[in-house]
Amino acid sequence: MAALDAPPLPDEPRNPVVEAHNARLGLWLLSVYVIAYGVFMGLCAFGQETLAQPVGPLNVALVYGFGLIAGALLLALLYLWFSKTPAAGDTK
């Protein structure tokens, strides 16, 4: 378990190139989700008939809702996979 009297952690390695890469990646992935979420909000407000359309046994509202939740996890895993971590020897 976490020690309460532990000494402060050493500063973690910093690498501006890695940080910039991760920031860019994060913003790209976020923009994908913002579009998906924005379209959903637009449909909720102005496309009720579309949301009620059947998709197999379900409807667009359910499928889109599950898609946003699953999509969040998918983007998170993509970010985890493609993001980088500074090496131990990088600037502190």
Add this chain to the structure above:
Amino acid sequence: MTYPPSELAIGLFLAFVAFTLGLSFYLGRKKQSSAGYFAAGGGVPWFVNGVAFAGDYLSAASFLGICGMIAFYGYDGFLYSIGYLAGWVVALLVIAEPVKRLGKFTFADALDATFQSRGIRLAAAISTLVVSVFYLVPQMVGAGALIQPLFGFPHWVGVVIVGVVVTIIVATAGMASTTWVQFIKGGLLVVFALVLTILILQRGLTVNASAEDLAPQAIPGGLRPSGHIIGLPNGEISTGPLNPISYLGTIRQSDVVQWKKNADGTAYVPKYTNGSDLLRPGGSPTFAGLRSDSFAAKLNVISLMLALFCGTASLPHILIRYYTVKDAAAARKSTVVGIATIGGFYILTLFLGLGAMTGGSLDVTKENMAAPLLARSFGPWLFALVSAVAFTTVLGTVSGLILAASGAVVNDLLVGYMRWTLPDARKVSLGKLTAIVVGAVAVGLGIVFEKFNVTMLVGWAFSVAASANLPALVMVLFWKRTTAKGVIASILTGLAVSLPWILLSGETYEKVYGWPASSSFIPFSQPGLVAIPISFAVLVVVSLATKKKNNDAPTS
């Protein structure tokens, strides 16, 4: 409806309380550094932190409120789930790593990393305290509301029990005990939601409404368990076990009984609704604007959904969890675990809500009791366990909130703004003292606001956090021309726009002051759509205006 107190539920709750207190005293037995007290020494494993994120985030509003809303109105509760989870994408992709890199104890550390500004510390502390109080009140009132039907105690007893236990948890070992309580709670919540969902799917759907079940329910004497199906597809009487897709598909083609108060408020009368109508947005009073022709009503919902999207990544009690892991990579991994845990739970809430809607165990007067009463339909043990978990839910969230408030007072107000030079041990003792004071205030507010419509407050907390904190955080991290004055102006503007907007809105007029909503001049009640852009704009304008006077642009 009245419920006999469950001795089993009381026993299990006491066992949970004893365990969490024992754990807190065990963790708090050693001498503590301020890094240990406020951030668990940065030594929390990323997986534990990820589940603790879920324990911190899945408040009573998430568990009881969303299940209840789905059980009463269908899809609309799921809209909250979608919005709450979407906010975590912002947290992971924009906030997590830089906040961890730049900060130590509070989110003001990250805001102030380059500026060393007393003003930023003060503004961030005020914002943290405002958001935390908005969030604390519904948790405390929820505790009191839960304890009445579950254990048979008066409202104030529930509030005091939760207040005392949580204060002990925070004051003994700070972030370490808070983390483990949240980890246990997060894990239990998902496990029991999964168990209940499996039981719901195994039970399937049955036409279960007799003529008596469909008779009006007089208030209060004629109330009885409700939640029935009056017709399944193809004239079936019972489906038997169903898989998740078939379950939702069958409900979409079934006819369900909902209950509405009659015009004079003396009874609940049945309303027969087709499943296809229940499983699309706009069926509840909160989201009714989506089905109206009013543009302002639609903007109100969009504004709420925007606040949920932007609010998560700016809630102080969530942000401080990033300081409990060792580095940015661990912050990233723990957020992914949090998204998986929270997302999985939110998917399960749809089944819990619909299971309660159709399981014949609803209390039409108590939306928040839908999940515990659903559990009771499967047996007393499950009811007792779910009731105890519901209480643990309150403990986990409240402890995080109190710790965030305590950190803001000590690290931002006393050390950061007032420039007190405190030895490490003194910071810890002041942190504990602040936790006790905040805990006492929370108890007082929980008792005073017993009759208050508290479900709105969580939404307000998201709106205020999104308006005051997110623009400053995002711009400090991504816009090099940001200045200290710009950050301060942005936080204060976010507060100054969102709070009056809320207090003068039609919803507050009607539900808080008892005045006609139409007499409010505010066009729609949720402030996010207006306050967030204004806060961004003010930061940009003030930063550009103060650039030459302040050589204080962030370099990272």
